[in-house]
Amino acid sequence: MAQLVRVQNFNVSSDGIGAGNDADQSLENPFGLPGPERLFGWAGATASWPMRTDPGGSRGLDDYFTRDYARNIGAEIMGRNKFGPQRGPWLDDEWRGWWGDEPPFHTPVFVMTHHERPSFTLSDTTFHFVDGAPATVLEQALEAAQGKDVRLGGGVNTIRQFLDADLVDTMHVAVSPLKFGSGVRLWESPDELLDRFHMEVVPSPSGVTHHLFWRR
């Protein structure tokens, strides 16, 4: 079975925005958006949400998407802006991501950055810091995934880079019924992807609309 590159549970507003403008992202406001939980609240309500610590949660449609998050994933690639709010050279190595001592990845994670930094491990997640074009980074992640798929974790710019390089096999984007007006856009319209991808648009009772893409 070929290894796939999968975007999963990525969240944007109905105007296609997945993060605030760069200047608005900070330690206090990682997404740089007003009320970002309006984008990902649907996922937090499900039984299979990876960060869930209590029992309970819904087991309807949305749960199929959160429960698929880790299935057959062997590595993640993320942009530096997903890893942390800093920009430019690392001033120190104290920042170890947003996720505490038990990150929800449980695989090697490749953080794309132009600035070197030693790898480190938290629980069963190891973060590597790699410089290079998407195809080069992907090669490393595919090898680390040992035959399993690679999750492309975002943010927006990272996904766009991989789409531009035609390196994405499947994509699940949850579109929330709100507009931010300004920020970093995944798309002007999902129809932009129809030349290369099949698309299904599935409204959820929770209010988000799941957009599912796979290669033509």
Next chain:
Amino acid sequence: MAQLVRVQNFNVSSDGIGAGNDADQSLENPFGLPGPERLFGWAGATASWPMRTDPGGSRGLDDYFTRDYARNIGAEIMGRNKFGPQRGPWLDDEWRGWWGDEPPFHTPVFVMTHHERPSFTLSDTTFHFVDGAPATVLEQALEAAQGKDVRLGGGVNTIRQFLDADLVDTMHVAVSPLKFGSGVRLWESPDELLDRFHMEVVPSPSGVTHHLFWRR
């Protein structure tokens, strides 16, 4: 994490029929229904269909249901009528199910029957033949599942027995847009389950309507 009892990818017509009347089920027509592939064709079209031998297949909404089929499943319970067309005492032990030398279960399978028969193994699936009330059979399956969930594989009568005994935790039923008129019914209407279950009704672009249930 508690072990769940899950009905998955179970197929019925819009009038709630999942199998023909008993007298209509045979070796040549396992479901005892005219054109039964109209019930499960949606699943066969997906990339993750467990019986798929060629690459390809869709990766949209329907695929989330077929790819969830084996996730965290440690055992299956099925009725004797799913296992084979015979009725009454086993005349011989030659019948080994419909699925050839590589059954798609890959776990222990408990076949509910009043008639004893020795267990046997095909590839990584072992079939056990057990007599007893749903709760008793479930106890055996839960133990065999070693902490994972138990799939309740059908047929209709078996699912109804477990529903009547309140032993089902989650249920996914794909309803196809056709009527059979007569046969074995899972329900007169899915609304019958609303007193005990949350329900979400999700139309798929393929034409089936996924019905998702989880305990209140």
